[in-house]
Amino acid sequence: MIKTQKTTYKIMLYSVASFLGGVSLATLIYWSPQVHTPNKATLEESVLAEMLYDNFQRYTDNCDIEKVTAMISQIETGHYTKLEKQKYDEVLLQLVAKKANRKALANLKKSEDYLDRLAKSETILPVVDKKIYIEILGEGSGDPIVPETNIFLHLKQYDESGKLIKDTGESEPSCIPLSKMAKGFKIGIEGARIGERRKIYIHPDYGFSKTKSGSSANHLLIYEVSIAGQPPKSAMPE
Numbered sequence: 001m002i003k004t005q006k007t008t009y010k011i012m013l014y015s016v017a018s019f020l021g022g023v024s025l026a027t028l029i030y031w032s033p034q035v036h037t038p039n040k041a042t043l044e045e046s047v048l049a050e051m052l053y054d055n056f057q058r059y060t061d062n063c064d065i066e067k068v069t070a071m072i073s074q075i076e077t078g079h080y081t082k083l084e085k086q087k088y089d090e091v092l093l094q095l096v097a098k099k100a101n102r103k104a105l106a107n108l109k110k111s112e113d114y115l116d117r118l119a120k121s122e123t124i125l126p127v128v129d130k131k132i133y134i135e136i137l138g139e140g141s142g143d144p145i146v147p148e149t150n151i152f153l154h155l156k157q158y159d160e161s162g163k164l165i166k167d168t169g170e171s172e173p174s175c176i177p178l179s180k181m182a183k184g185f186k187i188g189i190e191g192a193r194i195g196e197r198r199k200i201y202i203h204p205d206y207g208f209s210k211t212k213s214g215s216s217a218n219h220l221l222i223y224e225v226s227i228a229g230q231p232p233k234s235a236m237p238e
Contacts, residue, residue, distance in 0.1 A: 103217075107217060110220070114220055115201060123136075124201075128187060133188075134188055134201070136198050140192065141194075142229070149179075150175050150176065151230050152176075152228040153226060153228055155176070155226075156168070157223055175231065182202065184202030185202065189225065198224070198225060199225075200222070204217070204220065207221045
């Protein structure tokens with residue numbers, strides 16, 4: 001009977017895991033006293049249990065594990081009337097949305113804490129208080145760049161830990177249309193001169209957060225730019 005229960009639970013709960021992109025109530029097999037037999041578990045079963053447990057942990061603030069375990073037992077014995085598919089899908093999507101919202105809020109706090117620490121440095125200049133900061137790494141001697149046009153530059157992007165996540169390379173500068181850059185980038189590069197190298201720190205409100213969601217939302221943008229020049233107006237692409 002125990003072996004049959006294990007198989008039934010795994011099949012049923014794995015389908016839920018597929019819908020949620022990795023989260024599975026099969027984790028509860030690990031906790032359920034009716035099913036869990038640690039001394040008899042194979043190595044593969046132990047690894048699977050750990051994987052499912054780690055995934056489920058991200059959602060435990062939305063549900064009571066003991067109640068969910070009890071519901072599984074009721075489903076297996078036929079003492080629970082399953083929800084209609086529309087309601088079932090609706091609840092699952094709400095669960096995923098709650099997770100995404102928590103991640104977005106965590107990203108926002110991380111970004112704001114970083115900027116608060118950054119603002120205390122004497123080498124950092126505020127452009128928009130608490131939102132956009134710049135750091136001059138090398139002075140330029142050329143003309144000031146013209147806003148809302150195109151510029152030739154070398155660009156690097158970093159995350160909060162200082163890890164390089166984008167680099168246009170050092171061979172030939174890239175022609176960047178300022179009109180297509182994030183609002184914070186355009187504000188942060190104002191006043192820069194050709195030949196200048198500066199870092200721009202951009203709060204999510206001035207970045208791309210409005211076009212992203214979940215784990216991709218509310219990330220701080222950190223750019224290091226070396227301005228090589230501006231093309232003649234006649235040579236600027238549309």
